Amino acid sequence: MRLFHLILLVLFSICGTARADEVTVFAAASLKTALDEVAAGWEAATGHHVRAAYAGSSGLARQIAQGAPADLFISANTAWMDWLEVEGAIDPGSRRALLGNRLVLVGPAGAPPLDLAALPTKLGSGRLAMALVDAVPAGIYGRAALEHLGLWPDLRAQVVETDNVRAALALVAIGAAQMGIVYGTDARAEPRVAVRAAFDPQSHPPILYPAALMPGASAVAAAFLTYLSEPEAGAVFTRHGFAVIP
Structure with missing residues (x-):
């Protein structure tokens, strides 16, 4: 039993x-x-x-x-x-x-805000980090925004493309790129970068x-x-x- x-x-x-x-x-x-x-x-x-x-x-x-x-x-x-x-x-x-989400331009922590129209001048000969502009969503949104502003022809040669948006963020965080285009949430997650400008939501697909x-x-x-x-x-x-x- x-x-x-x-x-x-x-x-x-x-x-x-x-x-x-x-x-x-x-x-x-x-x-x-x-x-x-x-x-x-x-x-x-x-x-x-x-x-x-x-x-x-x-x-x-x-x-x-x-x-x-x-x-x-x-x-x-x-x-x-x-x-x-x-x-x-x-x-x-x-x-x-x-x-x-929203799309932003980031630079190193402490960098001041800038007018997006002045981006080519402020970037100078530096590098702009972006996710793959023909495949990865953040890169597609970023390219659309730059084209909307008429800045893509001036900046295309200075763009460093990465496999994903967090990799682009990392390049700015470690100083390998002077600026980058990422999501607002990415910027909040990385204390080594600062938001320098926000893109108008109308400048790219939702x-x-x-x-x-x-x-x-x-x-x-x-x-x-x-x-x-x-x-x-x-x-x-x-x-x-x-x-x-x-």
């Missing part, structure tokens, strides 16, 4: 304990600081684990299209998410717009971060996506400078 009770106890222990699952998230590099904090809060509340891979949205989208084992993708623009939807690589019913599950993603991955739109996560994103889309 005691053996029977012991077996029941073991079975209850195995079946009654919720299994911790892992969610693999591919996310735009600009999300790292905020999303790491959001994920930590969700992990503490649920016991599940988030494994996040951060890079330029273009590179992540291509990896997903080639079969990379992601559960959730968060892009820094709609174009790469649109492309994945055409490729059949996301669950279109799960897609939602999560966040917005900065939006769509998110979507991959086909066949688990219920736990769906729960994490839902959590990203809940007030607890929204408060973290807002504190880091993102605009939360209702």
Whole structure:
């Protein structure tokens, strides 16, 4: 009889304990600081684990299209998410717009504000760090803004392109580039840089971060996506400078 009770106890222990699952998230590099904090809060509340891979949205989208084992993708623009939807690589019913951002010009900490019209003069022979201007969202937005201002022809030869926006930020932070074009949230995350100017939102396409599950993603991955739109996560994103889309 005691053996029977012991077996029941073991079975209850195995079946009654919720299994911790892992969610693999591919996310735009600009999300790292905020999303790491959001994920930590969700992990503490649920016991599940988030494994996040951060890079330029273009590179992540291509990896997903080639079969990379992601559960959730968060892009820094709609174009790469649109492309994945055409490729059949996301669950279109799960897609939602999560966040917005702003585009800024940064320089080393302590550098004074400047008029964007004077950027070529102030930059002189220095380097301007940007994410890949034909592929990565931050670079695409930045190039559009410079073209809108009529500054691209004068600055193109001085642009140093990087694989993602955080790499461009790092070049300014370590002094390898005199200035850089990044998101406002990136500037807030790096104490070694200062915002020298903000670009008019009308000078470039709207900065939006769509998110979507991959086909066949688990219920736990769906729960994490839902959590990203809940007030607890929204408060973290807002504190880091993102605009939360209702």
